[in-house]
Amino acid sequence: MKTFIFDCDFQVQPGQFVNVWLPRIDEKPMSVAFADGKELHLTIADVGPFSRAMHELKVGDQVGLRGPYGKAFTFEPNQSIAMVGGGFGSAPLYFTAFHAVQAGCTIDFIIGARREDLLIYRERVEKLKGATLHVSTDDGSVGHKGYNVEILQKLMNEKNYDMIMTCGPEVMMAAVARIADEKKVPAQISLERYMKCGFGLCGNCCVDKTGDAICTKGPVVPLEYVKQVEEFGKYHRDDLGKKHKF
Template sequence: MKSIDKPKVLQIKDIRNENEFIKTFVFEYPLNSKPGQFVMLWLPEMDEKPFSTSYDDGKEFWITVFKVGKFTEKLFDLKVGDQVGIRGPYGNGFKLKVNQHLVMVGGGCGSAPLFSTLREAKEKNCKVDFVLGARTSDLLLFQKRIKDFDNIDLHVCTDDGSEGEKGFTTDVLKRILDEKIVDMILSCGPEVMMKKVSEIAFEKSVKAQLSLERYMKCGFGICGNCTLDPTGLRVCKDGPIFDNEILKNVADFGAYHRDSEGKKEWFGACKVR
């Protein structure tokens, strides 16, 4: 389906409380997004923000949102039957081939766009090792829904050891790559995590696709806010899914992103430069 470039007013069909900080908003509309694509969600008199779809069967689609900041706080106040504006879908998507062995690495809310990929993976007879990680068990996302797929080995890990293995998703990824022949890694989550996924993929000579997040104003390549240094690639138009080979030439990957004014905001220890 062609992207909607003006906000289409849609009614919220359902709201699912995934945990204290995450909600899934359900819309009955044939968006026909591809796994990994995103929409721009507009709250009148507030702002407009990008969100990846976490499910789309051609009849309804979901967006799964982590509450952080004034925009998402306002979104979390909405109820079933309330209306929002939707533009999209925008960007590219994850690319799968028939009979691949995939490892999906999802950290926190980043598991949502990976979940949207599982139906296509099943249709293409792909074997999937899904690494689901979060800081604590309360923040694990879509665990029960992922288990409903019969082509998946689910690996759960938490930083504090409250469920599954104690440790990081990247530790589990290393072990899987040591034990199995893998065709492709798909990853979405905190960028520092994905930077480590990228490094492991190169070390093990396994191809990878990673989903990047940047501040966006337009969603279709005009404003330039989401441009990656020094390549000029736009996350909204050329991404948000990027091959690992491309990201090795991106200076800001895993190091910094830009705020609404274009100023650099560094990731953690990367401030030391």
């Protein structure tokens, strides 16, 4: 896993994505991990041919960036927010937290991963004043042994949040959404679907049953919206439109 820092003046809101282009290889949507109008950060794991090619780049190499696209996470000043990130979902949540604490929000930042070395952004979050880090790992190598959702559940028994934000594996987000719904707390969920164009024309990221393209309707959508998304937590579609279960 690497974080790439680009000289890039895009004005990006946390939760938005950019399409990253390597000529003659491919172009993929990537959630922005940080941007301030001068730099743009992307945290990318080495998981396939495209990300492998990214990892082989050297400092000074150029890539194509277009965007930013999609809807961002939103918050009001001085809110109490729980952020639940799984795996690489922590990156856009960190970006959101960075802005939210400046607006006087207090944040419980709950991240989970299979094991300690897969936890990302721990150090960055620990440095944020106003954010409290909570960690879980499947193997118990650090923090709570089990799921981050269990931490959320426990915290919610002790305190009231104004907002829950989540980004990560969909099964985890579906669990977060259920808890938020039960406790009647507003939530924002960052949906991931197979996106090609990024601006609502190709139709590859349209979800059942609403039929909306998630690249423009989302990726961040409110809890009320995912309740209409029949496939949420159940299945997604591939580049040909075929369904695959989570």
